[in-house]
Amino acid sequence: MKYYIIAGEASGDLHGANLMKELKKLDADADFRCWGGDLMAGVGAELVRHYRDLAFMGFFEVVLHIRTIAKNIRFCKNDILGYHPDVLILVDYPGFNLRMAQFAHDHGIRVFYYISPQLWAWRSSRVNKIKKYVDRMFVILPFEKEFYSRYGYDVDFIGHPLLDVINTDSVYPERKAFLERNHLPDKPLIALLPGSRRQEIREMLELMLTAVPAFPENHFVIAGAPSVAPDFYSSITRGNPVSVVTGQTYDLLHHSQAALVTSGTATLETALIGIPEVVCYKGDFFSYLVARQVIKVKYISLVNLIMDREVIRELIQQDFNSKNLRAEVKKILNDKERSDILHAYEGLRERLGGQGASAKAASLMIQYLKKN
16 A cells, blocks of 8 residues: 655654554555655655754744745645655644545545644644544544543544553663763763754753753763754854754663753653653744643643643743752752652553554554555
8 A cells, every 4th residue: 555644843753754664564565655854764665854853843934935845845745646645644733634534534534643733732623634534543642532531523533653662671882882982971960852853952951051060970962863963063052061862862861861852752752761841932922922822731741741740840932941950950850859760650651552553554544544
């Protein structure tokens, strides 16, 4: 069968690639065309657009790039028709993907949605569009099945695919080898995860760096995104005593005492690896004001949302400042605070279900496709 997959972010590339691996096990003739990244291309997909060319953040940046976005939409529609897949598989990325869902549906192409948009947080009215244009939805958070059921829409909860990537059997390099390979000093490490988009990195990293002088006994290391050049980071760090490690985020986290993490999937990845963290987020003022009016959830981190309580501290907008950063880092380096967080992480794993989410999704997709 022919599969057209659209992922617009680094996390979507990861989960899309793992889904593809499982689909190939069940469908020897699987052919993939995708919008994604290096991981999906590495599994054998023909990469049409890279996610680094699709990442526009905030209201003003979207407005500035509206022509590029419109051009991508037109190109994608024509490309889907030209490829004529058996199914269009959408991975999160709702602003773009919901348009493609409607287009594919209107042209008689089956539509599967893998990893639901966060409609429970805002714009829940989009559920009506999903009910109309998406044939099957595969959700990865335990509360999402109940959310959709309130709208009379049956979805498949498959567990979280990160449990396949980050599990108790994960193998990491020895600390000494990791330090030597990356020319890092033999000090306790604190990881900085400022995101994967340039605009996001600049906004987050400049503030994260203000915590560095308060912890001379630690060494701060930035988790560099593979799609971002090293000189971009050096233009921000400007002589601060920090290092950059690219493409080794999980290894870096494993060997870190603590982490400062930009909100998003990385907050959950950090928790599953077992590292106490502080969640950071700051957007442009106008976008923040809009978000305050429409977002309906108490927390922004997946960890706190899934546990339905504050397991890790969230520093958002004006609370994301040097004073609070220093105070929160000091807390999570304290043995008592660390113990409480790590105990909560055990409950988090239980709520997410077991391993095998990618395999479950692939199996269900094949079953649904064979029914018609």
